[in-house]
Amino acid sequence: MSSVKVLGSGCANCRRLEKLTEEALADLGRTETVEHVTDYAEIAAHGVMTTPALVVDGEVVLAGRIPAPAALRRALAERLPAPA
Amino acid sequence: MSAVAAPPRVRTRVPLTAAAALAAAVGLYFALGPFWEWTLFRLAGLPRDARYADAIHFFCFDTTKILALLVGIVFIVRVLRSFLSVERTRALLGGRREGLGNVAAAGLGVATPFCSCSAVPAFIGFVAAGVPLGVTLSFLIASPMVNEVAVVLLYGLFGFEIAALYVASGLLIAIVAGAFLGRLRLERYIEPFVLEAAANAGAAGSVEARPSWSERFELGREEVRSILGRIWPYLLAGIALGAVIHGWVPSDFFARYAGRGNPLAVPFAVVLGVPLYSNAAGVLPLVEALHAKGLAMGTLLAFMMSVVALSLPEMILLRRVLRPQLLACFVAVVAGGIVATGFLFNAIL
Numbered sequence: 001m002s003s004v005k006v007l008g009s010g011c012a013n014c015r016r017l018e019k020l021t022e023e024a025l026a027d028l029g030r031t032e033t034v035e036h037v038t039d040y041a042e043i044a045a046h047g048v049m050t051t052p053a054l055v056v057d058g059e060v061v062l063a064g065r066i067p068a069p070a071a072l073r074r075a076l077a078e079r080l081p082a083p084a
Numbered sequence: 085m086s087a088v089a090a091p092p093r094v095r096t097r098v099p100l101t102a103a104a105a106l107a108a109a110v111g112l113y114f115a116l117g118p119f120w121e122w123t124l125f126r127l128a129g130l131p132r133d134a135r136y137a138d139a140i141h142f143f144c145f146d147t148t149k150i151l152a153l154l155v156g157i158v159f160i161v162r163v164l165r166s167f168l169s170v171e172r173t174r175a176l177l178g179g180r181r182e183g184l185g186n187v188a189a190a191g192l193g194v195a196t197p198f199c200s201c202s203a204v205p206a207f208i209g210f211v212a213a214g215v216p217l218g219v220t221l222s223f224l225i226a227s228p229m230v231n232e233v234a235v236v237l238l239y240g241l242f243g244f245e246i247a248a249l250y251v252a253s254g255l256l257i258a259i260v261a262g263a264f265l266g267r268l269r270l271e272r273y274i275e276p277f278v279l280e281a282a283a284n285a286g287a288a289g290s291v292e293a294r295p296s297w298s299e300r301f302e303l304g305r306e307e308v309r310s311i312l313g314r315i316w317p318y319l320l321a322g323i324a325l326g327a328v329i330h331g332w333v334p335s336d337f338f339a340r341y342a343g344r345g346n347p348l349a350v351p352f353a354v355v356l357g358v359p360l361y362s363n364a365a366g367v368l369p370l371v372e373a374l375h376a377k378g379l380a381m382g383t384l385l386a387f388m389m390s391v392v393a394l395s396l397p398e399m400i401l402l403r404r405v406l407r408p409q410l411l412a413c414f415v416a417v418v419a420g421g422i423v424a425t426g427f428l429f430n431a432i433l
Contacts, residue, residue, distance in 0.1 A: 050202040066310055
């Protein structure tokens, strides 16, 4: 199973990205859960300077914006490996 | 990021759609005045001299005008800003010295796509790249103060001169306050965790590789959706309050109590602005209505700057990275700059 994280300060936008990511994962039939990272040291360790950011398996997929649901689904589908 | 090549058809269609939408928006914008005039006074038959009719007209006209301006300008500005990113700005500011660095930081604060909600991770990132404290602060002051929403609404409601003065003084405050705070050598009042996090910070990802044009337009659409979604309650509340003031407050009410002659008006306006959590879109309809009732422009601009640049939520965020002593200096210096600007405008306008 892949790791899916939303990095953010817990702000409204960050919670929205978290919700959209959960919905996108459900649409794709994935079982991954979304982890919400609010620890600034960990956010910085990812090299992220604008929140919210989406990190899949340690790779920053997007930062500082909330994508449209379709674009988010595409980005996730591209990065998540097919389930074993 | 491996961008999937867009089919060529889409590439030409996207700018065309955008251009058409833009033309339609401009047309609508100029049709709004006659439209509400006709709808409210002719069609609905509201009496022209009634206070409530005046208030309703103010509300309808301002809401639609401001919405049209916001959608158009937020979109255009976000597309233009897609040529910059916080990562690139950091690279441009890294290793800069103070002085010129403050000027560059204030300018980049305006041009970079940045939301104050990212103040903490951006601060850590700037420290990691060796951007001097004062230069970072110039960026963090300019970014919310000279934002596109504020500038466009000032232009739409008060004209070019006021908008230009606002931009110039906002930049000047950001440059001078940042340079001054940098001179105070307050680095020891940065929260220790910031330095630790900065030492372990990862390199900026390649997320913001060159976006294609259709990606830039997509960013613009996202930004419109996100900004409007965030500010509409403030906008409606501000316009409703403005409409009430417009209809019912006697026209010389504020001139009598808070006109140019009252030296306490500006500092009072600045203090009042800090706990008010709103944004330019919520404050400007209010500013417009208060101005019509005789409140001095310098006092109003100071109030607005204080609301957008010294908001309590942002102070709470900055408190995460700045120790209380440094945060207090920051607030005092920025507030001082805003008060000075208010006095200056009251004297020259």
